[in-house]
Amino acid sequence: MTQHDLDEPVPDPGGGLVRVRLDVQYDGTALSGWAKQPGRRTVQAELEAALATVLRVPVALTVAGRTDAGVHATGQVASLDLPRAVWEQHREKLVRRLRGVLAADIAVPSVTEAHPDFDARFGALARHYVYRLTDAPGGPSPLRRADTVAWPRSLDAGAMTAAAATLLGRHDFAAYCRRREGATTIRTLLALDVARDGDLVTIAASADAFCHSMVRSLVGALLAVGEGRRPAAWPAELLSRTERADDVTVAPAAGLTLVRVDYPPADMLAARAEVTRARRS
Structure with a gap:
């Protein structure tokens, strides 16, 4: 079975963690795509750094689609797991605080608590x-x-x-x-x-x-x-x-x-992720 790359970990529900969904937009003109690359400015690197600055904990994002250098997004989706205490402390002001840290060509208009089975990558329809x-x-x-x-x-x-x-x-x-x-x-x-x-x-x-x-x-x-x-x-x-x-x-x-990225209803998320992983084995 294909595994996530090291910079895009397989989410692991449970353990006191909260699954969080981020809706992401960006102008890709000056960005070298989504995935982190040494010495290059990418969406993943910028966003993970901004989240770590605001939340004061290390973060690792899973993304719906790894866009190439120069490609834009108005409907990108990413997910991560946070300790419950960290999420409750920051959830109400996280969008505004990210706006104050991120460069103008990356925006996070929405951050919401997701179902534990939500997987931005493998759960997508x-x-x-x-x-x-x-x-x-x-x-x-x-x-x-x-x-x-x-x-x-x-x-x-x-x-x-x-x-x-x-x-x-x-x-x-x-x-x-x-x-x-x-x-x-x-x-x-x-x-x-x-x-x-x-x-x-x-x-x-x-x-x-x-x-x-x-x-x-x-x-x-x-x-x-x-x-x-x-x-x-x-x-x-x-x-x-x-x-x-x-x-x-x-x-x-x-x-x-x-x-846009489409996802199934909450009660079908786990089954969808399993099907997707199997198809790409």
Whole structure:
């Protein structure tokens, strides 16, 4: 069975500890992704340091999805275990105190006590991302420049929609993933929707989970179709490959935002976590 990495421990309910859920938002522009890396500024490192400063105890976070460098989040979820006394002392003012410690590009709008079986990572039913880009000659609005990519060529959203529909369902997405040792590339793509609103093109992707760089690779394949460089059937044809497809360009990180993570009802959390761990064995 796959274990959490050392910087993302398996939560252990009981022992007088309280499971705590954090809803997290960040502008990923100046951040090297979620996971801690030596000498780099990351969401996990910043947030764990801020929590330790406020709570005066060491903390270790479990996260719903490890976003890459430059990727944003409005709906990230993390969890941790705290001694009951520490939680009761800080629960009412923790959000405000974190705001005073964190840099402006990371925010924690909500901190709540969770069910003991809640696991931000393995308990999730689905992750939802949105990719934003514009093919307007003048680029994105200055107010959206951080999360909207300027695309230099016109896009056929209809062709992209047709291509996206062929990718739905459970597949081995090896062609679209940067493989990690011991990790499976089999995923269930629940939705991949392309929409145009004037010069703005959005691609909404939902799956039970995404492997490394999968969303941006899917977007890159759809962009090749939208530009007319590839036929609508091409993205699905790549699913027959067992290694990453070098001819798929990974779309820029700046356009991607994790917008929501879904969880089951409290009485199904433990069962969901068990199923997820088994599937990734």
